[in-house]
Amino acid sequence: MFSVNPFNDFRFECQSVLQNALKKVFPEIKVERLTLEKPPSLEFGQLASSLCFELAKKIGEKPLVLAEQLIDALDKSSLSLVEKVVPAGGGYINFHVNFAKFSALTLESVRHGDTEYGFIKTDKPSKIIVEHTSVNPIHPIHIGQARNPMLGDAIARMLKSRGHTVYRHYYVDDVGRQTAVIAYGYKKLGKPKPKEKPDHFIGRIYTITSCLIEINRLKKELERAKAVSATEEIVKINKELD
Secondary structure, three states, X not given: OOOOOHHHHHHHHHHXXXXXXXXXXXXXXXXXXXXXXXXXXXXXOOEEEOHHHHHHHHHOOOHHHHHHHHHHOOOHHHOOOEEEEEEEOXXXXXXXXXXXXXXXXXXXXXXXXXXXXXXXXXXXXXXEEEEOOOOOOOOOOOHHHHHHHHHHHHHHHHHXXXXXXXXXXXXXXXXXXXXXXXXXXXXXXXXXOOOOOHHHHHHHHHHHHHHHHHHHHHHHHHHHHHHOOOHHHXXXXXXXXX
């Protein structure tokens, strides 16, 4: 016997026996979904239900009394992964797992599932794009960016193992005017071969070319300001040029 998700089987068993007990003791009460939560400490079991606090408002009885009634009505013969069910905390119903059976089921499931164990197939497969790396084309690649391909590919693999259709995309980040600036500067230099790391080389061309373009723009602005005798603007532009 094996399971793709042993703990989910334990949860389902808890929900089923509690739902059946509820129908037996309070057939007139309808609860659409029984939620189970993790107790604050293992001494209270592995799952707990606060159902009785909700029932107390409808029935007008103490939650602890209702919890005891429901536990008494549980079909103990149907329990497999559940070792015991006890009331606690003024009205909670706590479920304790049968570790011997649960461990045996888990180990057998791991042996059967091999490397696929732990990857639960989704019931709603989707088409997903995972974009990763996507470094800026004019800046040197640094160690922080180098981790992104590994993280992105790992996420893509995990999604694929769950049954999703995954597309890996590398978008060249921020392609626009800056790329034109690089091309312009590289062409003006005579398209030389890099004498250093290519990403450093391209980054240096971009920085120098951008600076020269800005200086040229400011000089034109300065000429325009002088033509209209805009003293304050002339001072401001000269400071930028300095």
